[in-house]
Amino acid sequence: MKAIVYHKYGPPDVLELTEVEKPIPEDNQVLVKIHAASVNYGNLVLLKGEPFLARFAFGLLKPKYSIPGGDIAGRVEAVGKDVKQFQPGDEVFGDLSRCGWGGFAEYVSVPENALALKPANLSFEEAAAVPMAAVTALQALRDKGKIQPGQKVLINGTSGGVGTFAVQIAKSFGAEVTAVCSTRNLTIVRSIGADHAIDYTKEDFTRRAESYDLILAANGYQPISAYKRLLSPNGNYVMVGGSGAQMFQAMAFGPWISMAGSKKMGTILQRQNQKDLVFMKELLESGKVKPVIDRSYKLSEVPEAFRYFAEGHSQGKVVITM
Numbered sequence: 001m002k003a004i005v006y007h008k009y010g011p012p013d014v015l016e017l018t019e020v021e022k023p024i025p026e027d028n029q030v031l032v033k034i035h036a037a038s039v040n041y042g043n044l045v046l047l048k049g050e051p052f053l054a055r056f057a058f059g060l061l062k063p064k065y066s067i068p069g070g071d072i073a074g075r076v077e078a079v080g081k082d083v084k085q086f087q088p089g090d091e092v093f094g095d096l097s098r099c100g101w102g103g104f105a106e107y108v109s110v111p112e113n114a115l116a117l118k119p120a121n122l123s124f125e126e127a128a129a130v131p132m133a134a135v136t137a138l139q140a141l142r143d144k145g146k147i148q149p150g151q152k153v154l155i156n157g158t159s160g161g162v163g164t165f166a167v168q169i170a171k172s173f174g175a176e177v178t179a180v181c182s183t184r185n186l187t188i189v190r191s192i193g194a195d196h197a198i199d200y201t202k203e204d205f206t207r208r209a210e211s212y213d214l215i216l217a218a219n220g221y222q223p224i225s226a227y228k229r230l231l232s233p234n235g236n237y238v239m240v241g242g243s244g245a246q247m248f249q250a251m252a253f254g255p256w257i258s259m260a261g262s263k264k265m266g267t268i269l270q271r272q273n274q275k276d277l278v279f280m281k282e283l284l285e286s287g288k289v290k291p292v293i294d295r296s297y298k299l300s301e302v303p304e305a306f307r308y309f310a311e312g313h314s315q316g317k318v319v320i321t322m
Helices: 041-048 052-058 124-128 131-144 161-172 183-191 224-230 244-260 274-286 299-310
Strands: 002-005 016-019 029-039 071-079 091-095 107-111 115-117 152-156 176-181 196-199 212-217 231-239 264-267 293-298 317-321
Touching (some): 002 299, 029 091, 029 299, 041 052, 071 131, 115 274, 124 293, 131 161, 131 212, 131 231, 161 176, 161 183, 183 196, 212 224, 224 231, 293 299, 299 317
Parallel strands (some): 152 212, 176 196, 212 231, 293 317
Antiparallel strands (some): 029 071, 029 317
């Protein structure tokens, strides 16, 4: 089968399209013929080996996993004898980040709990855009942020994968959503349901007099003190992305601020979870959430897709088609 392979950390140029052996499913595994995959921040970390701490999980001196790619959508070709949830012919989507990656290939064998049935109303390309970004947004808003109906929610960084899903998921929970983005993305965030949109190129949202019950930081950089000032009493701030300085402040100072008062400030690391994938499937089939796709690339064009994604200006998800 064809696959994107790399053997050393580096820029997209280290990625190579080559022929590798087609996997054979073990007793508890599902063999999936992949129709589409997508690019996420985790793929970029896997490629570059940065930040350096990530190498303790991905391989200290060289990549532990030779085929990158976490999000996939495709059709089940075969199942191991112990598999209970799927059968050949099922259309599925899933997150491979906790079971060896391998999504930038024509086939992959994975444990069944990494997959869920594909939303019936989505194409393979749309479904492949969902798992990591949508579940990250869901876990940040629902589990860490404790989102409730009627709350005022601010999302900084609403044009990327996590941000576009976060706006829609927050609306599905009955929140009033304020989206922060650049001028070119105002139309997109309004089209996916944001109640209010702030153009950060024209206004410093941290100087607003308003307060918010929940703030999700998915991009950019603002001092943690500025976010704290924007929080209402008993409000929650959750950092899921952004600059290195923003991440450091959330991890280093968030726990101390949380212990010292009623405002909670912290981070979340998305964890692959089949139940959350099924939850997203139901939201997608209900029409409450829809993937936003910026560009599609062929498998042979994965290095180009990485270069574009690394620029940080994608509007929604970057998808790979087989």
